[in-house]
Amino acid sequence: MHVTTTISFQSQLPGDRPEVRFKDHHPSLTEREAVLEARRCLYCFDAPCQQACPTSIDIASFIRKISTGNTLAAARTILSANINALSCARVCPTQVLCEGACVYNHRDGSQPPIHIGRLQQFAMEAAYAKNAVASLLGDKRASTGKKIALLGAGPASLACAAELTLRGHQCVILEQRALPGGLNTNGVAPYKMKADVGLLEAEMVLGLGVELRTGVTVGKDVKPEDLLAEYDAVFLGVGLGPDGRLAVPGEELAGIIGAVELIDQVKTRGQPLFEGVAHAVVVGGGNTAIDVARELRGLGVPEVTMVYRRGPEHMSAYAHEQDGARHDGVRFLHWHVPVRFNGEGKVSSLTLARTRLEDGRLRNVPGSEADVPCELVAMAVGQGTLKDLCTAFAGVDFRDGHVVVDPDTGATGNAKVFAGGDVANGGKEVVNATAEGKRAALAMDRMLTGA
Ligand SMILES: Cc1cc2nc3c(=O)[nH]c(=O)nc-3n(C[C@H](O)[C@H](O)[C@H](O)COP(=O)(O)OP(=O)(O)OC[C@H]3O[C@@H](n4cnc5c(N)ncnc54)[C@H](O)[C@@H]3O)c2cc1C
Ligand code: SF4
Known part of the structure; x- marks a missing residue:
């Protein structure tokens, strides 16, 4: 057991961990960009964006403060509702929460919804850069x-x-674990947020006087x-x-790994991964499956195929995440299930069967089995x-x-x-x-x- 009262977890992350190769999809706004964006806000009464936020951040109020250059006051407003505001600014599915509810979505379409997540990120980054977060909490x-x-x-x-x-x-x-932050540190896709940001936020909370025993x-x-x-x-x-498994023959072969475990390796460990992997298969249809598929592509795996037992309309992954995966070159194979993993000691191919609905029940199509080559399989079939x-x-x-x-x-x-x-x-x-x-x-x- 390790007891922590003073905190420096970020330095424990290996500098060569695979996630550092990813470009940031959430670059910071400059002050000028933030003020201009904030001035587009209509500061709605009974703002629908706030109602869509599970932490009920007073969004109109913090955006107004940014528009007048009062960035730390904006951060105080945000923090009073949400202590994990830095990570939420980066990882929240804003398209289906605050930004999805913004009134601009229902106007003439000439302007996009306010970029609430990016404005929140701007205010929180300013507060962290000035080492002001603890004082803003009172x-x-x-x-x-x-x-x-x-x-x-x-x-x-x-x-x-x-x-x-x-x-x-x-x-x-x-x-x-050795590091705090939970999935904010070891799960969230690196193009949204890297592990050091999750750790920075955790360190701030510990700095309030919380004891951590890792x-x-x-x-x-x-x-x-x-x-x-x-x-x-x-x-x-x-x-x-832990990651779920399907219990089909051959699942114990090397090269078959749970999706969350694989993402943890990408985010917090320094081993060289995926060398010699030409084909990877991701089994599953949720957001974790999409994340791992995009991460494998981003790390240079030439062919990544997502295998899902039902159709695209049944996938639980957000539509914008599915679009992102397609854009990254991930291939989708719907209406297929693994029936067997093949290889000697290590997986080299996967036997798939086609599926179809019969009387509302999912069944394998007899005689439809076919092999696909793969040197790596990520199982994203739930936890x-x-x-x-x-x-x-x-x-x-x-x-x-x-x-x-x-x-x-x-x-x-x-x-x-x-x-x-x-x-x-x-x-x-x-x-x-x-x-x-x-x-x-x-x-x-x-x-x-x-x-
Ligand atoms: C791959 C992946 C990607 C995700 N991406 C996003 C995203 O982009 N945006 C988003 O908003 N959400 C995302 N999520 C969901 C989000 O990460 C979780 O909803 C959130 O982290 C839940 O927080 P939590 O504190 O409940 O649990 P966790 O973050 O899972 O933290 C639980 C902690 O408890 C510890 N623990 C477990 N058992 C024990 C024990 N017996 N003793 C001591 N400690 C224990 C664990 O080690 C862990 O650190 C993602 C999830 C996954 C799996
Ligand atoms: S709904 Fe849009 S315009 Fe209205 S307060 Fe929220 S962010 Fe501003």
Whole structure:
């Protein structure tokens, strides 16, 4: 176990990790560009962009502050709603959230919606560059003497811990990995955000006075009942479980790897990857499948094919992400499933069968099997759950792939235990995890102080 109170995680990232080869799809705005863009905003009353934001950032207000050159005040407005605002500015699917709701979408089409994400990024980068973020959050309240354990150091726990710390509670985050940030550090596509940005944000939260213990796997190194005995409250922010598998023959061959595991290698480790890989196959149809396919192309794999068992209209990946993958040269093979992986020790081809719907059920078409060459297969067929860990906390219920919580508070069936983020919503976005972490912190504060 490693206990951290002063923080320098960014320096632990290998400088030669593959993700550094990616161009940034979110370049920063200059001040002039930001002010000009901010002046396009109509500062709508009951702004639909704010209503579409899970953290309810007062978007019209922060954009107005940018338009008058008051950038740090803009950052304060943003941070008062969303502590993970730097990462959200980069990774949020703004097309379907704030920018998708902007009134410009319903005008004559002559102007695009306001680039809210880029304006938020501009304000937050200015605040980080001036080392002003902690001061923008205001003073911490006097210590309450209450101790809270938070499981996992992803966006949900970081948002929860920041709010609780500002309210005078003592927070300890237990994280199994060496680096904090959760999927913000080791999952998000590198062209959206590199690992050091996720770490910078995590370091800021830790700088508020949150203790982080890395290399601690709750359930293995620490027992849930001991945490319940030692702490006044517990927050479950452990996210989803490991990559899923299909259980088809040959899946144990080398060269077949879970998508999240592969992305982690790209983002945080320094090994040379994918050398000699001419064909890679990505199995799945969600956003993670798209991300891994685009990352493989970006790292120079000549042929990347996405294999999905149904049609394009059934894919859960956002349309704009699918377009991005096509633009990057990813090939799509719909209505196919893997039936066998082939190779001696290492995968060299994949046998696929065609699929079709019969009476509403998906079936393989008899006699349709064919081989495709591949030296690498990324399995993006969903992640498992951490049900055993969560239900080891007495009274915590788990249903339909997530912890059962009161959606207004994150409260579980155990009065001392709250949950938020992917473990409680089944897997959404960073901004949802942030909103749920903060919401749970407010409810925990009420529970702990009786306010
Ligand atoms: C490949 C990929 C790409 C994504 N891209 C985007 C994107 O572009 N935009 C977006 O908004 N969202 C994206 N998401 C979703 C987003 O990353 C998650 O919704 C968000 O990170 C959830 O936050 P969390 O804190 O609930 O969980 P996580 O970020 O998963 O953090 C959970 C933490 O808990 C730790 N943990 C787990 N078990 C234990 C244990 N037993 N003991 C101690 N620690 C433990 C984990 O190591 C991890 O650090 C992506 C997800 C994936 C998988
Ligand atoms: S909806 Fe668009 S124009 Fe209106 S306040 Fe939000 S960003 Fe500005």
